[in-house]
Amino acid sequence: xxxxDQVSVTFNAGTVNEVRALRDISLLxxxxxxxxxxxxxxxGKSTLFNVISGAAQPDSGHISLDGExxxxxxxxxxxxxxxRVFQDPRLGTCPGLTIRENLxxxxxxxxxxxxxxxxxxxxxAWFFEQLERQRLGLEHRLDADVALLSGGQRQAITxxxxxxxxxxxxxxxxxxxxxxxxxxxxxxALTQQLAEANDLCVVMITHSMQQACxxxxxxxxxNRGRIEFEIAGEERRNLKPAxxxxxxxxxxxxxxxxxxxxx
Amino acid sequence: xxxxxxxxxxxxxxxxxxxxxxxxxxxxxxxxVGAFMSLGNVNIGAIGQGLGYAxxxxxxxxxxxxxxxxxxxxxxxxxxxxxxCAILIVNGHSPEYAMLMGFIxxxxxxxxxxxxxxxxxxxxxxxxxxxxxxxxxxxLHVMEGKSNIPxxxxxxxISRYSKAFRTWxxxxxxxxxxxxxxNLLEIILFGFIVFIVLAILYWFLRSxxxxxxxxxxxxxxxxxxxxxxxxxxxxxxxxxxNGLAGxxxxxxxxxFGFADVSLGFGLIVRGxxxxxxGEVLLRPRSVGQLLIAAVTGMLVFDISRAWIFSALxxxxxxxQFVSALVVLAALGAPRLYDRxxxxxxxxxx
Numbered sequence: 001x002x003x004x005d006q007v008s009v010t011f012n013a014g015t016v017n018e019v020r021a022l023r024d025i026s027l028l029x030x031x032x033x034x035x036x037x038x039x040x041x042x043x044g045k046s047t048l049f050n051v052i053s054g055a056a057q058p059d060s061g062h063i064s065l066d067g068e069x070x071x072x073x074x075x076x077x078x079x080x081x082x083x084r085v086f087q088d089p090r091l092g093t094c095p096g097l098t099i100r101e102n103l104x105x106x107x108x109x110x111x112x113x114x115x116x117x118x119x120x121x122x123x124x125a126w127f128f129e130q131l132e133r134q135r136l137g138l139e140h141r142l143d144a145d146v147a148l149l150s151g152g153q154r155q156a157i158t159x160x161x162x163x164x165x166x167x168x169x170x171x172x173x174x175x176x177x178x179x180x181x182x183x184x185x186x187x188x189a190l191t192q193q194l195a196e197a198n199d200l201c202v203v204m205i206t207h208s209m210q211q212a213c214x215x216x217x218x219x220x221x222x223n224r225g226r227i228e229f230e231i232a233g234e235e236r237r238n239l240k241p242a243x244x245x246x247x248x249x250x251x252x253x254x255x256x257x258x259x260x261x262x263x
Numbered sequence: 264x265x266x267x268x269x270x271x272x273x274x275x276x277x278x279x280x281x282x283x284x285x286x287x288x289x290x291x292x293x294x295x296v297g298a299f300m301s302l303g304n305v306n307i308g309a310i311g312q313g314l315g316y317a318x319x320x321x322x323x324x325x326x327x328x329x330x331x332x333x334x335x336x337x338x339x340x341x342x343x344x345x346x347x348c349a350i351l352i353v354n355g356h357s358p359e360y361a362m363l364m365g366f367i368x369x370x371x372x373x374x375x376x377x378x379x380x381x382x383x384x385x386x387x388x389x390x391x392x393x394x395x396x397x398x399x400x401x402x403l404h405v406m407e408g409k410s411n412i413p414x415x416x417x418x419x420x421i422s423r424y425s426k427a428f429r430t431w432x433x434x435x436x437x438x439x440x441x442x443x444x445x446n447l448l449e450i451i452l453f454g455f456i457v458f459i460v461l462a463i464l465y466w467f468l469r470s471x472x473x474x475x476x477x478x479x480x481x482x483x484x485x486x487x488x489x490x491x492x493x494x495x496x497x498x499x500x501x502x503x504x505n506g507l508a509g510x511x512x513x514x515x516x517x518x519f520g521f522a523d524v525s526l527g528f529g530l531i532v533r534g535x536x537x538x539x540x541g542e543v544l545l546r547p548r549s550v551g552q553l554l555i556a557a558v559t560g561m562l563v564f565d566i567s568r569a570w571i572f573s574a575l576x577x578x579x580x581x582x583q584f585v586s587a588l589v590v591l592a593a594l595g596a597p598r599l600y601d602r603x604x605x606x607x608x609x610x611x612x
Contacts, residue, residue, distance in 0.1 A: 004485075045445075053488075079490040094482045097474075105478055108471055109490050117476035 001201045002029040002052070004170055007061030009047055009225075021047040023225040024061070031168075032194060033083035034202045038209070038244070040252075043222040045205045054078040054205075058246050066168055079110065083162030085155065085175040092158030099157060102146055102175060103127045106161035130160050134190055152183025156190055163194045172204040172238035175210075188215070191236065209241035209248075219244070223251055270610040285552050288545050292559070298567060303570045311449030313565035314535065315518045316456050320509035320541075320556060320561040321464065323534030325504035326387075328553070329468070331480035333503060335391040336376045337396030337508045337534055340369035344509025346405040349412045349522030358420040368405070368548065369509020372398055373501035381494045395527075402524050410520045414576040419517040420452055421445065453514055461554050464590075467503065468550050476500045529583055536590040537561035543597050564589060 009022040020195045029035050039045050040128055050056035052063060054075035063071050070078055085092055093102050096211050107126075131139035134156055138149075146154060155175055162170060172191065176184035190213065196200045212219050218232040221238065228251060231239055299305070319337055326334035344365035352360035372394060379390040406412050428445040440447075467473050479486050479496040486493040506535030508530075516522045547553045568589050571577070577585065 004612055036579075074492075076487045076490055076492050079488050085486055091482070091484055092488070094478045094485050096481045097478060101474060103488075104471075104476055105491075108475070113471040113475045113491055115470045115472060118471050142277050 001031045001035070001058055001066060002027070002203070003064045004028075004052070005062045005064075007058045009044075009051060009056060009058050009065060011154050013059070020225050022051065022058070025225070025227060027220070027227065029169075029201050030201060031201055032199045033218065035204070035218045035220060036212040036216045037203060037205045037220045037222060038207070038212050038248075039222035040248075042224075044225040045222055046173060048222070049084070049173050051201075052169075053082055053171060071145055079167075081168040082171060083167040083169070084171040085158050085162055085173065087174040087177045089151040089154040089158070089178060092161065093146045093149075093154050096145065096263075098143050098145055099131075099149075100127065100142040102157060103130075103142075103161060103164065106164045109165040109167075122155065130164065131157075132137045133193070134160070134186075136145075136186070148181070152187060155179060155183070159187065159194060163198055163200065166198050166200075168201060170200045170202045172202065174205050176208060178205060191215075209244045210224050212244060213241050215240050221247070221251070281548050282318060282552075285545060286548065289555075289559070292544055292563075293353075296563065297429065299570065300566060304573055305566060306446065306573075307443060308446045309566045309569035310330075310562060311453060311518065312515075312556065312569075313562035314450060314453035314457055314558075315514040316530075317453075317509055317537075317558040318460060318507040318514070318562040319530055320534045320537030320557045321461070322504045322508040322511070323531065324553065324557040325500065325507070327535070327540065329371050329477055329480050330497065330504070332497065333387045333391075333515075334373075334504070335374060335388065335392050335531045336373055336398075336501070336505050338527040338530050339395040339402075340372040340505035340508035341515075341530050342402045342522075342524060343372050343398055343511040344369040345511070345512030345516035345526050346402045346412070346520045346524070347509070348513035349414060349516045350405055351405065352414060352417050352419060352517075353412060358402075358423070359419065359515065362420075362510060365509040365513030366506040367425045367509070369512065370502040370506035372509070374504075376499060377498040377501040383499065394567045401539060406522060406524065410524045414517065414520050414522070416518065419520075420514075421448060423515055424448060424452070430477065449518060453518075456510075457558060458513065460507065461558065464503070464507070465551050465554060468554075472496070472499060475572045481483025529586060532590050533561075533564065536564050536593045539597075540564055540593045543593070565591070 004025055006024045006026055006146045007022055007023055008020070011017075020124075025044075025048065032034040037045050037048070039090065047056060049059050054070075054073060056075075058071065061071075062069055065078075065081055082159055094105065097105070104123065107123055125143065127141045131142075134151060136156055138153060146157065149157070159175070164227055175191075176187050179187060188211065191204075195198070202216070204211075204215065205213075218230060218236060220230050221228045229247070273361050275534030281338060300307070300309075321342055322337045322340070326332050347368040348358075351364055352358060375397075376387065376391045376394045379385055379393060380387055381518040383390075385393070388390040401443035403410065425445060425448055428448045429441060432440045432444045432447065468477065475486060475489075475491050475493075478489075478495045479493050479500065483493045486496065501598075513527065515526065533587060538557050539560065540563050541547065541558070544550070545556045547556040550569065568582075568585055571589070572582075
């Protein structure tokens, strides 16, 4: 499904501010697989997503989706197949437009916009059903301006929009980090439900070790632009947050001694 | 089931009441402005002039408000549209064809700004200043090197009907209407054209492309994430917006009876004033209401300017200064009012 082959990204190459955000990353994720990505700030998690979605260009390496090389596709073209939800709830929906208009926009996904009516009667029932399933009561507020909704509600709508036209891949960039615990729980439940219902390949960045252990089939730990370790299979099923935190710390300790030696 | 249906109907009910209060504000405004005009002895020619310029106000609404694009191109698109229209009329083409070409000339000017913004990544403000500068020369070339083209004796939209309309008006209402016949004809013809253009634009903004254009101004990141080419939306948006400025230029050229290379001077300020006056007075909510507000704003602008002229008995040389004052009042009054409110609150607390 998703395949990254030795992808590298360097920012400010050749200057003192040079940052090697991704170093020869190779990654495979299959259809229906749910991968969680953890790592400290600056580990390259968001750059990884930017490279996959087309918001950033790799210096070297190749990215393919469903067997097709998408390395040089512009962002808007990739988004036919890739849904993305950001940490900031304001990024995924459009304020000033109603819920209905936002969903209509997402429904255009995968074909080009034409001169057809923006909000279609035929799609009404479909939208209602999609929102009804979330049990947030938003299906009765289709004409409400999205700017009036809470962060959790906006994130829930973003999720529905990102999966409305069944993409191949769903990228979740700490999409519950800005929400209160209650809203975060609801959005996570909705994420699982949508991923299973659509048999999506999901890659999720998270800072919550609990989430990394609860969700998905595989955990990837990133550090300084590399994939440091992967936990899958039997080990992943028995994984507890405390184990992950231990491994996280041992990594940082190793780094610390490196720094002390070099310093 | 019934509970669901009634809950779903609620937003529609609130939309209806929002429409009603908009219409009420509109009627109130019309009454106030009407009273103002008859008391202040303002000639109805000001309405015709406002209608001529109205579509340039819609241009500014489209670029600044819908696309969120700081675009001054209207200053260049307006005279180019007017020049194209005038030269075609002089060369014997029909006014309708000339106005269509005025639209296309304006649209191409808008496209130039959009392409400079997209290809060179120069932001809208600078890109449009570059285009205005170049547009001056293009306008001169369109007018075959002359800086002014008179339309005297040519068949324009107005001159075509003016004789028949005057005869009919005098027959129906007596000789005292003779003086106002051209002004009334302008109001009817331009009102009709503005209405048709607004109807088409409304339909366009409510299409899928229109929705994408509206979203581009609010959240371009999301438009890209939806798989739509947001650059294409900027191109289409700026082309349609500045095409309207070209139509406005074509109308004003026929109204004035000449095309001039400096016709677009200060137009952006006027358009901004129209948009803000419309928003302050009518508080529009939906797409349709916003379009009507922009046109209304331009009418109020022209009427208040005409009133200042007649009240103070100013010579026409002072026109730009008075324009600037009206714009300043439109921009400054809401802000001053807000500051006065907070000041009063502080005193009260």
